[in-house]
Amino acid sequence: MSGYPYPPPGQPSVVIQTPLVVGPDPVRCICPSCGAHILTKMKYEPNTRTHVVALILCLFICWPCVCLPYCMDSCQNANHYCPNCDAFIGTYQS
Numbered sequence: 001m002s003g004y005p006y007p008p009p010g011q012p013s014v015v016i017q018t019p020l021v022v023g024p025d026p027v028r029c030i031c032p033s034c035g036a037h038i039l040t041k042m043k044y045e046p047n048t049r050t051h052v053v054a055l056i057l058c059l060f061i062c063w064p065c066v067c068l069p070y071c072m073d074s075c076q077n078a079n080h081y082c083p084n085c086d087a088f089i090g091t092y093q094s
């Protein structure tokens, strides 16, 4: 018995900010990072569902369809970023 398992080193506590309600379009808001009035800039990134849909298309329909979900915004996360400081603002999942 060498004792109680040592707890993992504490990670710096992350300030939980109320997630901004963001939609599929750029939103006007105040950047929580730099405090500027901004119109968010959008980046679409594939999420887990994108890969799942692609896999299903590949297995059951036909493989050329695999690229479809990656081309459809509705199958991807719409991430909002601050154009000023590039801070992440929020994610919209359709």
Ligand SMILES: [Zn+2]
Residues within 6 Å of the ligand: 031, 032, 033, 034, 035, 036, 082, 083, 084, 085, 086, 087
């Ligand atoms: Zn900012």
